[in-house]
Amino acid sequence: AQSVTQLDSHVSVSEGTPVLLRCNYSSSYSPSLFWYVQHPNKGLQLLLKYTSAATLVKGINGFEAEFKKSETSFHLTKPSAHMSDAAEYFCVVTRSYNTDKLIFGTGTRLQVFP
Amino acid sequence: DAGVTQSPTHLIKTRGQQVTLRCSPKSGHDTVSWYQQALGQGPQFIFQYYEEEERQRGNFPDRFSGHQFPNYSSELNVNALLLGDSALYLCASAISGRTDTQYFGPGTRLTVL
Numbered sequence: 055a056q057s058v059t060q061l062d063s064h065v066s067v068s069e070g071t072p073v074l075l076r077c078n079y080s081s082s083y084s085p086s087l088f089w090y091v092q093h094p095n096k097g098l099q100l101l102l103k104y105t106s107a108a109t110l111v112k113g114i115n116g117f118e119a120e121f122k123k124s125e126t127s128f129h130l131t132k133p134s135a136h137m138s139d140a141a142e143y144f145c146v147v148t149r150s151y152n153t154d155k156l157i158f159g160t161g162t163r164l165q166v167f168p
Numbered sequence: 169d170a171g172v173t174q175s176p177t178h179l180i181k182t183r184g185q186q187v188t189l190r191c192s193p194k195s196g197h198d199t200v201s202w203y204q205q206a207l208g209q210g211p212q213f214i215f216q217y218y219e220e221e222e223r224q225r226g227n228f229p230d231r232f233s234g235h236q237f238p239n240y241s242s243e244l245n246v247n248a249l250l251l252g253d254s255a256l257y258l259c260a261s262a263i264s265g266r267t268d269t270q271y272f273g274p275g276t277r278l279t280v281l
Contacts, residue, residue, distance in 0.1 A: 096274060097258070097275060098211070098258065098260075098272035099272070100269065100270075144210050154224050154267045155216070158203075158211045160208075161208075161209070161210050
């Protein structure tokens with residue numbers, strides 16, 4: 055079975071400070087891992103994905119994530135938060151050889167204060 | 169190039185009624201998946217359609233059914249609506265064999281009274 059646990063339901067940062075959104079995964083298979091962002095009244099947008107290539111993955115809008123197998127983690131980071139980063143973020147896992155069914159975490163709401 | 173579109177945007181139904189939601193995939197995509205997102209939760213996989221057949225299904229009762237048309241668009245039908253069916257229903261499309269990259273529509277907000 056596969057699952058993801060997002061360790062924080064809410065994260066608040068000041069504009070210009072670093073962002074860290076934490077995600078641990080559980081998988082019986084070699085996983086593929088993703089981060090999606092959901093802005094209010096908008097669809098889910100793929101930020102980045104890990105599919106067994108480089109363990110440090112760079113995504114859109116300055117976000118990146120590092121796959122750490124020993125820690126079963128896939129934390130999302132950004133060096134400097136922008137007001138437009140305020141949104142809901144989802145960590146997602148799927149089996150690497152069957153990427154049809156996406157399994158979502160419960161989400162982390164990121165607030166950015168001026 | 170239009171992305172994934174869904175209709176309607178919002179819908180209000182009463183318990184016991186039936187509802188049909190519609191999805192048009194991104195141009196060039198042949199695979200459509202449906203997800204249910206309850207308030208404050210992450211999306212949950214309902215099922216996926218490819219070549220007009222249901223290819224995978226999540227843990228949802230038979231009240232949830234779907235269809236895919238020859239132009240790859242899809243419908244999600246829910247019968248005998250329950251209050252707990254109130255949620256945002258998301259459609260995602262992809263190219264078969266490249267389903268590691270799925271594009272999501274804005275969703276249909278269903279409220280069951």
